[in-house]
Amino acid sequence: MRTVRAPATSANLGSGFDTFGVALERPADVVSVERAERTTIEVTGAGAQFIPEDPKKNTVGAVAEALDAPAHIRIDKGIRPASGLGSSAASAAGAALALNDLYDRGLSREELVPIAAEGEAVVSGAAHADNVAPSLLGGFTIATADGVRAVDTNVPLVACLPEEPISTRDAREVVPNHVTIEEMVTTVGSAATLTLGMCQSDPKLVGRGMVDEVVTPNRAALITGYEDAAAAAVDAGAYGVTVSGSGPSVLAVCAPDRRRNVAGAMVEAFEANGEKARAYRTWTGDGAEFV
């Protein structure tokens, strides 16, 4: 048997749609695998009742098939599904690392990224790698068509998760198909600023680089209370705020000692809009690990 803890992640970070991602120190899924004749799946933990155990519908089933590694797979969910915190991706990343070892496939973590992304295609219709990459590699990752690059970084974060779920598949419907040249120039500037901020572990630069006027406004409109939560986070000291992944979570970057205030302000703002919410005070973290 092999057991892996795979962390939650926050994708896009505003300016890096389908490209940027960070691993969070918490929460995380725990995935255990045992060799079997055919793949079976058992899910417990946060939101387990909303997650299919059919291998054709669960992200880990696609991973087992891609690695030709049938197994009994147990998933203990620490990350609620439809959260915008890479819930489906964490299970896929954990299964990829565990099955690669169980079946001695000898693939590197970088080589496991596209395999784990197959799981994402099952649930969202797109094999986007921006969640599985940081869940496998840790830190800040840049996933592009020609591979993935990871940067070790140390940035304080707050992820606030409102109760109302949003599925990635639905949230991809509101992504615009076209951008203007002005929007492209702004996005490139933001993305470059954010990358520099991650390389220098500078939360102020990261916050400036989260600005995005292309995808984020449409996604934010799907989240009840987003504008108030974002404004409250900035008032409480956040350097930048954006939609985490496809939402509904909201990601804020701030100084380490402002995390409690920022977390409290966002939860309060959501609650004033009739949305229960919880906040994770966290940091950029490591990738999946054997436990």
Ligand SMILES: Nc1ncnc2c1ncn2[C@@H]1O[C@H](COP(=O)(O)OP(=O)(O)O)[C@@H](O)[C@H]1O
């Ligand atoms: N192992 C898994 N963990 C979480 N969700 C899964 C898993 N396998 C399939 N799903 C399905 O994926 C969807 C959640 O994924 P997604 O919409 O991308 O949200 P998130 O941003 O939390 O990953 C739900 O419909 C859920 O049933």
Ligand SMILES: N[C@@H](CCOP(=O)(O)O)C(=O)O
């Ligand atoms: N790039 C994807 C990221 C989805 O992240 P998730 O945590 O919501 O699954 C997108 O924005 O659609």
